[in-house]
Amino acid sequence: MYSAITISDFHSLPPHPGTGKRCYDVPDPELKINLPITIKPSQANLPKPFSSCASGEEPNNVATVKFICVAEVEEQQIRRTQTWHIRENDLHLYRGHLSWANDDTENVAVICKMAYEFNAIACLKNEAHIYTNELNHLQGKCIPYFYGMFANKEGTLACTILQNGGDAIEWFKIEDPSLDFKKLVLKAVLSIHAAGVYHSGLIPPSERHVLLSQSPDSPNTPQPMIVDFKYARSGHKCLDIKREWDEFRIGDWAPSESDIYCHELCYFLKSLSAWIPHYTTFHGARVRALFYQSEEILLEYLRRTDNIHLSSAQEEVAETKRALEEFNKRYGHWLENHQRWPENTYESGIYAPKPREGHSAQNSDDDDNDDEEGEGEEEEEEEKGEEKGEEDVTQI
Known part of the structure; x- marks a missing residue:
């Protein structure tokens, strides 16, 4: 069992209306119920500014969670390898306040997750383990405070109590x-x-x-x-x-x-949509984002590509303006910190990639020039044949 998790017993719980089962499916959202739990101050991660024990003498103290039904959580498998599958109504979420039963002057807003059935309880145990071990140092910073996990003696009911982290x-x-x-x-x-x-x-x-x-x-x-x-x-x-x-x-x-x-x-x-995507979708076709630098560049692309078919020139202009407005509406925030597009883009030539530094544009030379350069290279190799081995060592 997880040593860092507070596991105590529920006191007597009110049965479910109409079924007699001890669960927390509250049919009326306005119906407030109390959940008495036993907290051992030496083990519990008590909310601030709670003291370790209200009386200062008793080793155990009874705390009360007053809560109302917030929502029924419908869970589905998130990944295919996941073996836990929580059925509908197996996990309920409640909002309430945690306070000492004999001193309600101190209270803190909490969220209570109620679980019954084995898989749902196993999920709460896994969450409690994560909160109290790997993420313990992040509580109150980017994750809520975790105040403990509690279960009944039969192991058919369990709940976790967390800080209300907002909406x-x-x-x-x-x-x-x-x-x-x-x-x-x-x-x-x-x-x-x-x-x-x-x-x-x-x-x-x-x-x-x-x-x-x-x-x-x-x-x-x-x-x-x-x-x-x-x-x-x-x-x-x-x-x-x-x-x-x-x-x-x-x-x-x-x-x-x-x-x-x-x-x-x-x-x-x-x-997050905080970065510029490399590609975006235009009429079902993938379009490089750098084409959205201006209306002229995007319109030129539409008229050259075979992947997008529009009925008329007027429609091309209208769709270009619409696409630019949507793109700038979603990604225009980078203009706040940038006066131009990122450095790995360029405006000239929307089809050919920009040559890297140190790379010459020899692909555009004539065949005759290539032949002359080839002959010159052969002559140089003959003249420097004796130094070839030394050059190879230097290059390595």
Whole structure:
């Protein structure tokens, strides 16, 4: 059993209305119920500013969670290799306040996850293990505080109590989200992966796993909280990274899997829409993003390519303007920090790639010039035949 997890017994629980089963499927969202739990202060990660024990004498103290039903969580398998599958109504989510039963002057807003059935309880145990081990140092920073896991004696009911990290936000769908907030989200996800945790749920759509909270140091500063680690895996290592994280500058080209050998990070970074994609879609065809530098370049591409067919010249102009407006609406934020496109793009010649430094344009020379250069090279080899071995050693 996990030594860092507080596992105590529920007190008597109210049966489910109409069924007699001891579960927490509250039919009326306005119906408030209490959950008495036994907390051992020496083991529990108590919320601030809670003292270790209200009386200061008793080794055990009874805490009460007052909560109402928030939502029923419908879970599906996130990856094919996942063996845990939570059925509908096996895991419920509640919002409430945690306080001592004999002293309710101190309380803290919490989220209570209630689980019954083996797979759902196993998921909560996995999440509790992640919170109290690999991510323990990140509690209160980019993940909520974890206040303990509790179960009944029969092992048929279990719950975890977490700090209320705020409300889920669909920030991926916001047309012009704050770049500063995106940087905070990026920093939070990178910290989780740096701790060796693979979340398993950050690949879009993952809006419900990012909560909007407030920074404890600055109440007016938004702070993202990453939640829902029941499918997470520990021991993850993002190895063979070719680029440092500091090099992923906002407004640069989007990172690719060749830069990051981590499936989740790669697609999560792309979902931020903080970088310019290498390719975008135009009428079902893949179009290089650098064609969107101006209306003239994009229109020229449309008239040359065979992959996109428009009925008239007027439609080409109209679709070009529409595509540019949508592109700039989504990716135009890089203009705030960049007066031109990223350095690995160029405006002249929309088909031929830019020659690298040190590479000559010999492919465009005439055949006659190539023959003359070939003859000159043969004469030089004959004159320097004796020095060939020495040159080879120098090159090596």
